[in-house]
Amino acid sequence: MKMMKHSDALEQFAEQLETGTEPEMEGRSLWQDARRRFFRNKAAVLSLITLTAMLLTILLGPWIAPFSYEDIDWDVLMDIETLGSPSLASGHWFGTDQLGRDIFARTLQGGQISLMVGILGALVAVLIGTIYGAVSGYLGGRTDSVMMRVIEILDSVPFMFMVIMLVTVFGRHIILIFIAIGAVSWLSLARIVRGLTMSLKHKEFIEAAKAGGVKTPAIIRRHIVPNVLGIVMVYSSLLVPALILFESFLSFLGLGVQEPQTSWGALIAEGASNMDVTYWQLVYPAAFLVITLFCFNFIGDGLRDALDPKDR
Amino acid sequence: MLSFMTKRLLVAVPTLLVIALVSFLLMHLAPGSPFGGEKDLPPEVLANIEAKFHLDKPVMEQFVIYIGNLLQGDFGPSFVYHDFTVTELIVQAWPVSLELGLWAFLLAVLLGGLIGTLAALKQNSRLDYILMSLAMSGVVIPNFVLAPLLMLVFAVQLGWLPAGGWNDGQWQNMILPVVALALSFVASIARIMRGSMIEVLHSPYIRTAKAKGLPQSYIVLRHALRPALMPLVAYLGPAFVGIVTGSMVIDVFFTTGGLGQHFVNGALNRDYGMVMGITMLIATLTILFNAVVDILYALIDPRIRHS
Numbered sequence: 001m002k003m004m005k006h007s008d009a010l011e012q013f014a015e016q017l018e019t020g021t022e023p024e025m026e027g028r029s030l031w032q033d034a035r036r037r038f039f040r041n042k043a044a045v046l047s048l049i050t051l052t053a054m055l056l057t058i059l060l061g062p063w064i065a066p067f068s069y070e071d072i073d074w075d076v077l078m079d080i081e082t083l084g085s086p087s088l089a090s091g092h093w094f095g096t097d098q099l100g101r102d103i104f105a106r107t108l109q110g111g112q113i114s115l116m117v118g119i120l121g122a123l124v125a126v127l128i129g130t131i132y133g134a135v136s137g138y139l140g141g142r143t144d145s146v147m148m149r150v151i152e153i154l155d156s157v158p159f160m161f162m163v164i165m166l167v168t169v170f171g172r173h174i175i176l177i178f179i180a181i182g183a184v185s186w187l188s189l190a191r192i193v194r195g196l197t198m199s200l201k202h203k204e205f206i207e208a209a210k211a212g213g214v215k216t217p218a219i220i221r222r223h224i225v226p227n228v229l230g231i232v233m234v235y236s237s238l239l240v241p242a243l244i245l246f247e248s249f250l251s252f253l254g255l256g257v258q259e260p261q262t263s264w265g266a267l268i269a270e271g272a273s274n275m276d277v278t279y280w281q282l283v284y285p286a287a288f289l290v291i292t293l294f295c296f297n298f299i300g301d302g303l304r305d306a307l308d309p310k311d312r
Numbered sequence: 313m314l315s316f317m318t319k320r321l322l323v324a325v326p327t328l329l330v331i332a333l334v335s336f337l338l339m340h341l342a343p344g345s346p347f348g349g350e351k352d353l354p355p356e357v358l359a360n361i362e363a364k365f366h367l368d369k370p371v372m373e374q375f376v377i378y379i380g381n382l383l384q385g386d387f388g389p390s391f392v393y394h395d396f397t398v399t400e401l402i403v404q405a406w407p408v409s410l411e412l413g414l415w416a417f418l419l420a421v422l423l424g425g426l427i428g429t430l431a432a433l434k435q436n437s438r439l440d441y442i443l444m445s446l447a448m449s450g451v452v453i454p455n456f457v458l459a460p461l462l463m464l465v466f467a468v469q470l471g472w473l474p475a476g477g478w479n480d481g482q483w484q485n486m487i488l489p490v491v492a493l494a495l496s497f498v499a500s501i502a503r504i505m506r507g508s509m510i511e512v513l514h515s516p517y518i519r520t521a522k523a524k525g526l527p528q529s530y531i532v533l534r535h536a537l538r539p540a541l542m543p544l545v546a547y548l549g550p551a552f553v554g555i556v557t558g559s560m561v562i563d564v565f566f567t568t569g570g571l572g573q574h575f576v577n578g579a580l581n582r583d584y585g586m587v588m589g590i591t592m593l594i595a596t597l598t599i600l601f602n603a604v605v606d607i608l609y610a611l612i613d614p615r616i617r618h619s
Contacts, residue, residue, distance in 0.1 A: 153330060158591070161594050161595070162335075164575070165338060165588065165591050166338065169339065248456070249454065249561065255580070265456065268456060268460070275468070279464070286461075290453055297451075
């Protein structure tokens, strides 16, 4: 009887092993763990949904909008204060600006510019920062100290002012703003990646790669960089809103993109100067900007909590 | 300690030189001459002007002259306001920015510290959540959104405060700019303060103080506050720079006549002299402030000094 029970249990266990129906036994990778933790964070998930909706609106909205962002609606031009106010009937859902241009279309167009600057700028920063930091940290020695000194010097430069000086001298170009933003934002990322690399480079798998005759550039590319990507992701998700803010700041001061193109900062500046009559010019672009910034910040926080090994 | 301080300050010198060189070269790369205005000047007059501004000399020599002038506090001529030198304009605008910045700084540190401490003491309570979501909003909402909204409510709708201008620093004129400038810093400081205060409150010596039966206010003020302020010191350097750059928006929006307004106007009018002068001033201040913060930090924390 006893034997019987034993063999039953054994059989059952063997069956389970075959079919693999025991979730407790399954190993979870870092990324699976992180994903689970991220999706448990309500603020982060809500932000992700909102941001996706926002992105879709900005990208697809111009096809839905009854007006283009640069066309003047002559019908409302004589009385912006009443005819140009937001209404579903006139097709100007967010109202028009002083020149009779549709605020909804302009907000979407401004969003395209703002998000493009934010995301592309962050990509540039990630690319430069990761490579710079990984090379500096992996090579060490004199190369490292020279590379770090360069960062120290650049770090103490008041970049906001340097960027505005660049814009003053060379005129306003969206490309110039990209370059300026890219040049500013990779510094702290390079520092973070360098620190991570230094702790990675004495690990066994790097030794193994070295012993196996892998060349230094390949070690950095294949073994170092993939292992720092998690932290880089967290950082860049917080970098995007910072860059959007930076571009908006420049545009608010009138030093960013040029007419008829626009960005959220420029729209807010325009709205602010007319806010006592046509408040909608200020409120809608400001709301879009603030909501986007909130979403990115919550997602960044969520990612950080999800990937932070201290929490596990 | 002395060697740490000198080392730290010596690093600042080449940095400043690099910034000066870069901005100087940028100005020379700039397309067009600052004097190629509406009408063509006779060649003799142009030559005279160029001689006056040393534009006829080789670039390196011009740079040496420029640095020499800078060291004497001479930022050169403004290319737009011909009757003023950049130094004169800076001397005019600096007190405004300083007064605005100092009030904002004071407000930010006091209010931010208070909010952060309160939230830390009531950690995970409803009060904590409310304060921290307010702080999150303060961090996220940029001052160029906040300033118009404040003005819309308090100046346009309610009419309690003037909508702009400086009026020789009347307090009514200062309230809105100071608040608009300070709020995001209040929020950041509150968040930093809460974090560090919670960490300090969980440390063993605070538990000992509690076990001794000391009243909470005494524990917070005498034992917890000072170590909790440490991370704030590191934040003060960047915060200073932030207040100065943030004041660009505030100065322009509230037309206070501060440095930020001159800087932005200079940039819009391509007044190279003005833009470069203010950049050099801010760069010097930034670098000096960062050095001071590092030294302060080393003074407080011996581990940094000896590493």
